Amino acid sequence: MDKLIITGNGPLDGEVWASGAKNAALPILCATLLSEGPVTIGNLPHLQDITTTLELLGRMGVEPVLGERMTIQLDGAQVKDCHAPYELVKKMRASILVLGPLLAHFGTADVSLPGGCAIGSRPVDLHLRGLEAMGAEISVENGYVRARVPGGRLKGAHVFFDTVTVTGTENLLMAASLAAGTTVLENAAREPEIVDLADCLIKMGANISGHGTDTITVVGVERLHGCEYDVMPDRIETGTFLVAAAMTGGRVRVRKTRADILEAVLAKLEEAGASITTGADWIEADMQGKRPRAVNIRTAPYPAFPTDMQAQFVALNAVAQGTARVVETIFENRFMHVQELNRMGANIALEGNTAVITGVEQLSGAPVMATDLRASASLVVAATIARGETLVDRIYHIDRGYECIEEKLQLLGAKIRRVPG
Ligand code: UD1
Numbered sequence: 001m002d003k004l005i006i007t008g009n010g011p012l013d014g015e016v017w018a019s020g021a022k023n024a025a026l027p028i029l030c031a032t033l034l035s036e037g038p039v040t041i042g043n044l045p046h047l048q049d050i051t052t053t054l055e056l057l058g059r060m061g062v063e064p065v066l067g068e069r070m071t072i073q074l075d076g077a078q079v080k081d082c083h084a085p086y087e088l089v090k091k092m093r094a095s096i097l098v099l100g101p102l103l104a105h106f107g108t109a110d111v112s113l114p115g116g117c118a119i120g121s122r123p124v125d126l127h128l129r130g131l132e133a134m135g136a137e138i139s140v141e142n143g144y145v146r147a148r149v150p151g152g153r154l155k156g157a158h159v160f161f162d163t164v165t166v167t168g169t170e171n172l173l174m175a176a177s178l179a180a181g182t183t184v185l186e187n188a189a190r191e192p193e194i195v196d197l198a199d200c201l202i203k204m205g206a207n208i209s210g211h212g213t214d215t216i217t218v219v220g221v222e223r224l225h226g227c228e229y230d231v232m233p234d235r236i237e238t239g240t241f242l243v244a245a246a247m248t249g250g251r252v253r254v255r256k257t258r259a260d261i262l263e264a265v266l267a268k269l270e271e272a273g274a275s276i277t278t279g280a281d282w283i284e285a286d287m288q289g290k291r292p293r294a295v296n297i298r299t300a301p302y303p304a305f306p307t308d309m310q311a312q313f314v315a316l317n318a319v320a321q322g323t324a325r326v327v328e329t330i331f332e333n334r335f336m337h338v339q340e341l342n343r344m345g346a347n348i349a350l351e352g353n354t355a356v357i358t359g360v361e362q363l364s365g366a367p368v369m370a371t372d373l374r375a376s377a378s379l380v381v382a383a384t385i386a387r388g389e390t391l392v393d394r395i396y397h398i399d400r401g402y403e404c405i406e407e408k409l410q411l412l413g414a415k416i417r418r419v420p421g
Contacts, residue, residue, distance in 0.1 A: 004418055008385050021196070052095070107153065133157040158184050159172060169189040195212045242262075249291065251288050269285055320357075345360055362386075365387060365390040
């Protein structure tokens with residue numbers, strides 16, 4: 001297993017670019033299962049989760065064609081086998097996103113149930129309930145979701161989500177695009193990645209309105225066609241580099257990104273003392289010569305503060321002036337970075353779903369373990385200002401979500417190298 005070795009050397013300074021958003025790319029790749037004709041996708045990040053999704057689509061018969069500008073072309077008409085095996089689904093929970101498109105286009109799907117997850121139980125009951133409301137017959141047998149559509153075509157339905165679910169909304173949005181009649185999704189997720197997926201579906205010929213609000217209306221169409229679509233920038237990767245600037249007392253400009261999708265995060269960075277400037281496609285955070293102030297955080301669905309930025313702000317608070325409370329309301333077990341940060345000298349106490357963080361002046365390097373994607377990022381950023389050397393083990397987690405993490409941090413002046421294991 002590869003490891004990262006980081007020697008803390010002070011403020012990060014410079015420019016990096018944001019890659020395409022993983023959480024938009026994954027549903028968009030799965031949406032190609034709905035098309036009859038090639039969909040060409042640009043700005044895909046080079047990440048393990050993207051490779052896993054392409055492998056999954058390949059097993060179903062959809063062969064990716066690499067185009068110019070590193071685009072990937074996929075054609076849902078090539079599907080031969082509506083089956084997502086455990087060995088791939090276990091690598092990536094988002095594989096459940098093939099369920100809605102397969103059912104809508106082919107009327108049948110056998111998708112392995114995702115297993116437990118490091119950050120919480122993460123059930124998919126709301127995905128299944130919504131598809132049942134649209135006429136699917138679903139059973140869970142031998143660890144697989146076995147779903148069939150009597151008559152072959154899903155029907156439009158009124159679906160109310162008990163809990164705001166991002167991939168649940170995406171699965172039903174894709175399914176509804178090819179269903180007979182109108183579907184209304186209420187208490188839908190409003191994340192920018194949902195808007196990106198909806199925009200791609202609309203380019204494929206879908207009739208969708210209300211995306212970006214909590215009520216999405218989809219008038220099903222008979223077929224969807226190919227198109228060209230570029231994935232939006234990754235707001236979590238962007239936010240991580242901006243936190244890195246604020247936490248290390250540095251200055252970082254992130255290019256190829258958007259400020260409008262990061263409002264809650266930018267507001268917290270300003271509260272921490274960073275000055276934020278933005279342009280049409282860039283954001284800069286400047287904290288030079290200053291120590292961050294402690295900031296309270298409460299995670300919640302978009303447009304509130306994202307759970308995927310929680311670990312990075314715990315790390316920022318670990319070196320801030322004052323005491324902060326960080327409350328996690330989305331996932332029940334998403335504080336595994338806390339013990340690791342404490343091993344680096346942080347002063348963090350856990351009280352249920354709240355981390356109480358008293359900032360220290362200096363962290364120190366230590367061997368630590370990456371536990372999930374965003375937790376790993378918080379450890380790596382913390383290591384860039386810790387005294388001495390930090391060895392981060394199990395970095396396959398970070399490779400799932402951050403493209404070229406060590407190259408990008410090196411651009412900002414970090415002393416970081418990968419040791420193949
Ligand atoms: C997505 C993101 C993930 C992010 C999360 C919350 C992708 C690929 N992943 O994950 O990075 O951290 O949103 O912003 O986009 N729930 C149920 N039943 C369901 C579905 C969800 O109870 O059927 C619960 C979950 O356990 C969780 C909450 O709803 O407590 C929100 O989860 P959800 O939005 O579904 O997360 P994901 O879509 O898996």
